[in-house]
Amino acid sequence: MIEFEKNMRFPQGKQKAFTLSYDDGVMADKTLVQYLAKYGALCTFNLNSGLFDTRGRHNSMNEEECYQTFVDTPHEIALHGHRHLFLTKVPTYQGIAEIVQNRQYLESKFGRVVDGMAYAFGDFNEEIKHYLALCDVKYSRTTHSTGTFELPADFLQWNPTCHHVDKNLPALTKAFLEAKPLEEYKHRESLLFYVWGHSYEFDDNNDWHVMENLLAQVCGRDDVWYATNGQIYRYVTAYNSLVWSVDDLCVYNPSAVDVWVERNKVLYCVPSGQTININK
Ligand SMILES: [Zn+2]
Structure with a gap:
């Protein structure tokens, strides 16, 4: 029996996907949502539920602002802890409460299942991954940049390509756009370009042009699937269930x-x- 080479392709047979992940539910997310609408990209917004309206904390939104900012958008909302705790520094039962409270709030407020996550401070260990799985959390993003376009081997340790301040962002953007997986001799896997950050950084550094340049280059292309983190998780899971x-x-x-x-x-x-x- 000959084993043929098989590779997952994204919807409509596309070989590339682009996703974003932005944390903390801050006022600058409103501006980011406008840029995303202008260019047609999708993002996962990772939200805390116990820190609303703490203006000193990079202008966290209040409950109503948060709801109104995201409820009618195509973006995903995901977990980021009730109070943005270091999960490795609190007892297990507090860590579990941090996730379950966060999930209960977002699900009842937005009327949808919320089963994705990004680790607050990028802080996790194997025990935390284990209890996230028990809490039926499907994936969680780290803060460890890979500098590659690989899909995660472990969705509870989903390493992004890079942060938007990464000095390699322009080179990675170019490499992603120019890559031709079909023409590779081997390693013909589909590619995922995954950028993360905090929208308040664009205000703090006065560099919204970084996001606008990224979106202008990557968006509007026939060979790229624009998706939330959760959509990518569910698609890859469906492929793996064939x-x-x-x-x-x-x-x-x-x-x-x-x-x-x-x-x-x-x-x-x-x-x-x-x-x-x-x-x-
Ligand atoms: Zn955070």
Whole structure:
């Protein structure tokens, strides 16, 4: 039996995806939401639920401002701890309460499931990953930049490509846009460009042009999927749930989304709930 090369492709067979992750629920998020609407990018906003209206803390929004800023947008809201604690520095039961309170608030306020997260201060360890899984948190972003476009091997330790202040941002942007996964001899995996930060940094440093330049370059392209962190998590999970026959010629998609796979350099869509047969 010949094992053919198979690679996940993003929706519509795209080979690249772009996502953003911004933390803390601050007033500058309103400006960021405007830029995202102008260029058509999607972001995951990681929100605390016990720190509203603490103006000294980089202008945290109040409850109503936070709700109004995000409720009618296509962006994802995600967990960032009730009070932005160092999870490794509090007892386990307090850490769990920090996550569950945060989740209960955001879910009841916004009327949706909130099961993504970014670690406050990038602080986590194996025990924390374990209890996040028990709390049914699906993914959590770290603050460790990879400088690559790789998808995470462990979604509870999701390392981004870079922070927006990274001096390599222009070079990474160029490399992402110029990459041609289909033409690689090997390592033909799909690419994810994942940028994170805090929107108040653009106000503090008076450099909103960094975000605008990034969005102007990356957005509006046919070969890039613009998605939230949660959409990427769910798509990759759906791809990984494909069931293949032993001869690799038949594949069943038990998930609720259509999934694209490139097998032996041919692109296939496996519709939700359906089985397709691949010609020899
Ligand atoms: Zn934070």
